[in-house]
Amino acid sequence: MSDPITEQVKDHDWIMARAEEFKAMGETEPRLARDPVNQPMINNWVEAIGHQDPRFADGMAPPAMAQVWTMYGLDPTRPAKDPLHGTMQMLDSAGFTSVLGTNCDQVYKRALKVGEQVTITSKLDSVVGPKKTGVGEGYFVTTVNTWRVGDEEVATMLFRVLKFKPAARAPKVDKSKTIRPMRNRDTEFFWEGTKQGEIRISKCNACGELRHPPGPMCPVCHAADRGYVVASGKGTIYSFLTHHAPQLPGKELPLQLGLIELPEGIRMVGELIGEDPAIGDEVDATYEKIDDDTTLVYWRKS
Ligand code: ZN
Numbered sequence: 001m002s003d004p005i006t007e008q009v010k011d012h013d014w015i016m017a018r019a020e021e022f023k024a025m026g027e028t029e030p031r032l033a034r035d036p037v038n039q040p041m042i043n044n045w046v047e048a049i050g051h052q053d054p055r056f057a058d059g060m061a062p063p064a065m066a067q068v069w070t071m072y073g074l075d076p077t078r079p080a081k082d083p084l085h086g087t088m089q090m091l092d093s094a095g096f097t098s099v100l101g102t103n104c105d106q107v108y109k110r111a112l113k114v115g116e117q118v119t120i121t122s123k124l125d126s127v128v129g130p131k132k133t134g135v136g137e138g139y140f141v142t143t144v145n146t147w148r149v150g151d152e153e154v155a156t157m158l159f160r161v162l163k164f165k166p167a168a169r170a171p172k173v174d175k176s177k178t179i180r181p182m183r184n185r186d187t188e189f190f191w192e193g194t195k196q197g198e199i200r201i202s203k204c205n206a207c208g209e210l211r212h213p214p215g216p217m218c219p220v221c222h223a224a225d226r227g228y229v230v231a232s233g234k235g236t237i238y239s240f241l242t243h244h245a246p247q248l249p250g251k252e253l254p255l256q257l258g259l260i261e262l263p264e265g266i267r268m269v270g271e272l273i274g275e276d277p278a279i280g281d282e283v284d285a286t287y288e289k290i291d292d293d294t295t296l297v298y299w300r301k302s
Contacts, residue, residue: 010094012130015139018090019127022083030119030148031079033069037061037112041068063108066147066155070120083124084143084159091139091163100135103160109153118147118154125158138164178250178290186214189228194295197287199231201264212266233285235260235299238267240277258283260299273300 035041045065046056056062072078078085091097112118122145129139145157183191186202193200202214206223217224240258247253256272260283273286283299290296 015091015094015096015129016127019087019124022087022090022124023126025081025083025123027121027123027146028079028081028083030121031070033118033120034071034073035069036117037069037114039114041065042114059114061112061114063111063155064106065112066106066108066118067145067157069112069118070147083122084141087124087127087141087143088161088163091141096138096163096165098136098138098164098166100133100138100162100164105158107156109155112149112154116149118149121146121148131162133162133164136164136167138162173250173252175250175290178296179248180290180294181296186216190214191294193228193230194287194297195289195293197295199233199262199268199285199297200228201231201262201266203227203229210264210266212262212268229264231262231264231285234302235262235268235283235285237261237272237277237279237281237283237299239279240272258299271296271298273298277301 039059042056042061042065045068046053046062049062051062053062080086122143125142125144127139127141130137131140140160140162142158142160145159146153147155181187181191189202190200201210201212203210203226204218204221204223205225205227207218207221209218209220210229211219214226216226218226238259238261240256242254242256244254248255256277258270258272258277259267260270261267272283282302284302286298286300288296288298
């Protein structure tokens with residue numbers, strides 16, 4: 001099957017030609033706000049922002065709410081001719097998939113009053129590029145929205161976004177660059193333990209309290225007499241997150257960081273090895289020697 005569209009080379013000329021088509025469409029048909037300007041929405045908004053102006057409690061809408069009245073809501077579908085959405089899709093298809101930074105200039109002609117129902121129109125103002133930026137090459141897309149009551153213009157918004165193609169990064173992972181843990185008199189016993197393939201949990205010799213991370217004094221009885229117990233090396237994932245940025249020396253991203261609950265009754269933060277961790281998964285400690293002084297502990301699904 002031949003598809004003339006997918007065979008099209010989506011280069012700069014193609015992008016600028018599509019942009020001209022969107023610009024030539026001009027302003028969209030007015031779209032009516034879902035609801036008239038209303039006091040409950042104003043109340044919620046001023047409470048969230050922290051406004052105290054008594055006028056906003058009595059039928060006047062803060063002008064900065066202009067955009068609120070014509071929000072699309074949670075429905076992800078957009079009108080086919082929405083110039084911002086259309087231009088974004090066009091750039092997506094050409095590989096400019098990422099958005100960084102937006103710039104928004106709003107102009108208010110007058111405040112709205114409860115009961116008024118606005119319309120919005122939008123048009124594509126410009127597509128400028130390609131620009132080389134620190135994050136990759138991209139195009140600045142500028143749209144203009146206009147809000148009206150009947151034929152009267154009440155507010156406008158110029159909205160600019162950088163749509164860019166993420167620069168290809170070849171992550172060169174040099175494990176020797178892995179960040180070494182901080183070590184001091186409170187933590188030295190822990191890192192001596194990992195070198196021997198065990199997890200040591202600080203224990204108060206006076207009252208028996210186990211704690212992690214370790215510290216100089218028992219938080220329960222305030223004794224400074226410390227020892228440790230050796231943990232079983234088993235745990236369960238209490239919580240976790242995925243780290244995407246910034247790049248970490250010696251690490252391949254993304255990586256998963258977990259809060260591991262140990263059966264001994266403490267929790268510790270550690271890197272998770274393997275795919276698709278889930279809360280409640282059982283994990284085992286595993287060790288990696290980084291150099292003669294440092295062995296790190298990771299957690300792998302049992
Ligand atoms: Zn104690």
